[in-house]
Amino acid sequence: MIDLKDVTKSYGKGRPAVNHVNLHVEQGEFVFVTGLSGSGKSTLIKLLLKELDSTGGSITVAGERLETMKHRRVSKYRRKLGVVFQDFRLLKDRNVYENVAFAQRVIGRPTRVIRKRVPEVLQEVGLAGKYKSLPDELSGGEQQRVALARAIVNRPDILLADEPTGNLDPKTSDEIMALLEQINGRGTTVLVVTHNKEIVNAMKKRVVTMHDGVIVSDEEKGEYHEA
Amino acid sequence: MRPSTIWYILKQGVKNIWRNWMFSAASVLTMAACIFLFGLFYLIVINVNFNTQKAQEKVPITVFFEPGTTQEEMDWVGEQIRARPDVETITFESADEGWEKFAKQYFPEGSAAADVFRDDNPLTGSDNYQVSVNDISLQYDLVRYIEELPHVREVKQAERAAEFLTNISNMVYYVSLIVIGVLLLISIFLISNTVSVGISVRSEEIAIMKYIGATDHFVRAPFVLEGIILGVVGASIPLVSLYYLYQEVVKWMMNNYSSFTGAVSFLSVEQAYKTFLPVGLLLGVGIGLLSSFFTTKKHLRV
Known part of the structure; x- marks a missing residue:
């Protein structure tokens, strides 16, 4: 599902942010990518999102070769992914329903499908009663649930989450992780970038640890390492 | 879509x-x-x-004809001029019309001069075309063209005004x-x-x-x-x-x-x-x- 071969990303003349990384993630896997700030994990997510281009190596995601992908193809590729950010990145002037529906609109789903699918997903993330609320009227946890709903509404093959619990308290973080696990249980590949030690240790999933742009450990049912 | x-x-x-x-x-x-x-x-x-x-339109070119030019010949010259794209207006004024206009302006009806010239038009031979151009800068070329036409005796223009x-x-x-x-x-x-x-x-x-x-x-x-x-x-x-x-x-x-x-x-x-x-x-x-x-x-x- 995700295949990185000898991937390097340099921003300038200094040390590469991602340095000769090899990583393979199977379909349906749940993987944590951990590491300290500046370890290269966020760059890794940006490479997978095709927000950045690698400076070396090859990246294949859901059958798509990213290093040769043309700009006009990127939007179609991103529809195969769901993405969740630490700062939620919701459209502030649109309500919960519209934020989730937007992901369906961009892929040209007819309105009748959107009207059926969006309430289903909001129900799934526990926000059925708040579909009219604006993002600023919601708590951090609720906003992240909206972001999750938006990420999964199109049933993506892969869900990328960049520090999804970074702005949340421990209880809400657990709830979000439970939702991610639930999504993974339905066959979606989930890749979570985090430095939340408690969550990583509690969930007993595959843990990839990065340090200075290099993968220093990759363990099944691993634990958080202070690399 | x-x-x-x-x-x-x-x-x-x-x-x-x-x-x-x-x-x-x-x-x-x-x-x-x-x-x-x-x-x-x-x-x-x-x-x-x-x-x-x-x-520009008020600065006319006046075209006079050689003595003995027939009306048909004058009409033909008029057609040639009218066909030019730089011509805005062209009006024909016969010698009789010219005299009538002049007399009306300067010799009131019943005056001695009006009576003297009643049957003897002093402007005989002054049939003319009044031509105005749509672009004054083209006036010189038009004048040269008209001067070359047959039957044309003289072309008058206000050169300084045009300039x-x-x-x-x-x-x-x-x-x-x-x-x-x-x-x-x-x-x-x-x-x-x-x-x-x-x-x-x-x-x-x-x-x-x-x-x-x-x-x-x-x-x-x-x-x-x-x-x-x-x-x-x-x-x-x-x-x-x-x-x-x-x-x-x-x-x-x-x-x-x-x-x-x-x-x-x-x-x-x-x-x-x-x-x-x-x-x-x-x-x-x-x-x-x-x-x-x-x-x-x-x-x-x-």
């Missing part, structure tokens, strides 16, 4: 204007101010041009070209800057759309539509206000400066707007469309 998607884009374009009403208002006001200034100058220029043109008007006309043309060009550049710069700032504050929103998988067209379409709407509104304000202002100013000038009447004439508002309306709208819509198109492009590389 699905009808629901088109409808969504249309709705978003209109909603964007309300969501960012301060930037929308700033864009519309900047556009309105620029097009107003542009329009003001444009209306002055086309009126100056109109008057120069009118003055003077040619100079005025050229000066107006170049000055207006420069001023309109400069105003246009300033307008484009100011308007596109305002529209750009309005879109730049929404770069985060554009980025989110792109992360979700929106195509460039899908993201851009509401912004471009917004730019077009702002362009139409921004252009309509000066177009409407100048429409009424122009009529009032013309009326006021004609009433208060009666010496103008006859010497200077103004284009009717309908005539003036025949060109100013499409130019103003095109300016507003064009700048709104292009600036939103290119500003969005900057933020689409996510």
Whole structure:
């Protein structure tokens, strides 16, 4: 599902942010990518999102070769992914329903499908009663649930989450992780970038640890390492 | 593209204007101010041009014929002249008509001179064509052409007046070209800057759309539509206000400066707007469309 071969990303003349990384993630896997700030994990997510281009190596995601992908193809590729950010990145002037529906609109789903699918997903993330609320009227946890709903509404093959619990308290973080696990249980590949030690240790999933742009450990049912 | 998607884009374009009403208002006001200034100058220029043109028409070329030229031959010469694209008007005046006009002006009916020349036209042989050109700078060429035609005895022209008007006309043309060009550049710069700032504050929103998988067209379409709407509104304000202002100013000038009447004439508002309306709208819509198109492009590389 995700295949990185000898991937390097340099921003300038200094040390590469991602340095000769090899990583393979199977379909349906749940993987944590951990590491300290500046370890290269966020760059890794940006490479997978095709927000950045690698400076070396090859990246294949859901059958798509990213290093040769043309700009006009990127939007179609991103529809195969769901993405969740630490700062939620919701459209502030649109309500919960519209934020989730937007992901369906961009892929040209007819309105009748959107009207059926969006309430289903909001129900799934526990926000059925708040579909009219604006993002600023919601708590951090609720906003992240909206972001999750938006990420999964199109049933993506892969869900990328960049520090999804970074702005949340421990209880809400657990709830979000439970939702991610639930999504993974339905066959979606989930890749979570985090430095939340408690969550990583509690969930007993595959843990990839990065340090200075290099993968220093990759363990099944691993634990958080202070690399 | 699905009808629901088109409808969504249309709705978003209109909603964007309300969501960012301060930037929308700033864009519309900047556009309105620029097009107003542009329009003001444009209306002055086309009126100056109109008057120069009118003055040119008043500088006639008079074509006289050799003695013995028949009416058919004179008609033929008239046809040759009329066929020229640089000829604005051509009127024939026979010797009898010429004398009648002269006598009416200088010899009142019943005077001795009128009686003396009643049956003896002193202007015999002065049948002529009065020709006016649509561009005074072409008068010299036309005169040369007419002089070469058969049966033509003499061609009279007001060379100095033609030269003077040619100079005025050229000066107006170049000055207006420069001023309109400069105003246009300033307008484009100011308007596109305002529209750009309005879109730049929404770069985060554009980025989110792109992360979700929106195509460039899908993201851009509401912004471009917004730019077009702002362009139409921004252009309509000066177009409407100048429409009424122009009529009032013309009326006021004609009433208060009666010496103008006859010497200077103004284009009717309908005539003036025949060109100013499409130019103003095109300016507003064009700048709104292009600036939103290119500003969005900057933020689409996510």
